[in-house]
């Protein structure tokens with residue numbers, strides 16, 4: 001039996017634990033929390049007031065595995081040692097799955113805005129704070145958007161703008177409401193093919209898009225957002241997604257934002273053959289999403305069996321456009337995002353995936369997901385639409 005240490009029992013780590021053989025690995029998780037959140041539910045909790053979904057991590061883990069409760073402060077790959085709350089743990093293989101977190105200290109004044117308006121990226125309390133503001137909104141200036149290109153669930157800020165507009169319309173306050181979507185990027189959604197679909201819908205709903213808006217500071221007292229160029233936006237309601245940071249615990253192998261230097265194909269950390277990173281914690285240029293964590297976990301499980309599996313950068317992000325419609329952002333390292341229109345069918349699929357969240361983490365839904373990922377493979381679609389194909 002080899003010792004497999006999973007640092008951070010997130011979506012990816014739990015999926016990995018169910019994907020390796022019980023007779024080959026003695027699995028230990030270290031996590032600072034026993035509670036597992038279905039993070040997509042925070043969006044609806046903050047904008048629609050629905051309950052946020054959570055479960056004890058122990059109920060998701062294989063019965064044979066161990067959970068050590070503790071905060072990891074160092075993963076020392078050279079010495080095969082992990083430190084949590086002052087205690088050391090050794091391993092034969094280590095997989096880092098510490099996720100990413102919103103950082104409200106990067107932008108001066110942002111913490112004040114977060115305290116007042118909450119958010120849809122942190123936890124149930126912050127989501128409920130935001131819903132209080134959404135429910136009580138009687139009209140005014142609204143500013144929503146990301147402040148930095150790296151954050152989890154790339155569609156989430158545009159989804160928030162769509163859902164805010166939906167709620168304002170239902171409350172009958174769109175007449176005296178002005179919604180502005182800001183982004184530091186050149187367009188509302190980074191992938192051009194998706195933006196071609198989404199921007200006209202934003203326009204149709206009266207949501208103004210302000211590209212290249214780099215937030216420099218927030219004056220929560222005066223309710224103003226200031227850009228690096230000195231432009232000012234006043235607001236009555238604001239939700240700005242902060243820069244996200246990694247845990248920064250892997251010694252000598254993290255970038256300046258705390259994300260782990262990870263090979264984008266093999267998912268190995270640095271030069272080490274016994275150390276991997278999955279999910280939001282990596283510095284790989286792909287969507288920080290549960291589906292990415294899922295597919296990376298499957299690659300690492302195969303590599304631990306000695307199979308030369310490779311991650312292909314596959315994304316599959318559900319993207320809700322309000323009024324019960326959604327599309328999916330499906331791409332890979334080799335294939336740009338497939339252009340897709342929002343539909344009720346996609347929305348139903350998003351809901352079905354959410355309903356299967358816990359069984360999916362335990363591997364019970366693997367045959368369904370494997371078939372779905374094969375059917376929607378963007379590289380196959382690209383090959384079909386190539387000239388002469």
Ligand SMILES: Cc1cc2nc3c(=O)[nH]c(=O)nc-3n(C[C@H](O)[C@H](O)[C@H](O)COP(=O)(O)OP(=O)(O)OC[C@H]3O[C@@H](n4cnc5c(N)ncnc54)[C@H](O)[C@@H]3O)c2cc1C
Nearest residue numbers: 008010011012032039040072098099153279280289290291
């Ligand atoms: C609003 C919103 C909507 C989303 N919608 C979707 C969606 O529709 N589809 C989708 O695929 N994804 C979606 N996501 C993204 C998805 O939830 C995350 O990308 C995914 O959960 C990341 O999984 P992970 O395994 O990388 O880390 P996580 O599941 O975040 O787990 C990280 C774990 O590490 C632990 N940890 C961190 N640091 C330490 C430390 N120092 N010591 C000990 N433990 C530590 C944490 O306690 C946590 O348990 C959404 C996210 C948000 C916020």
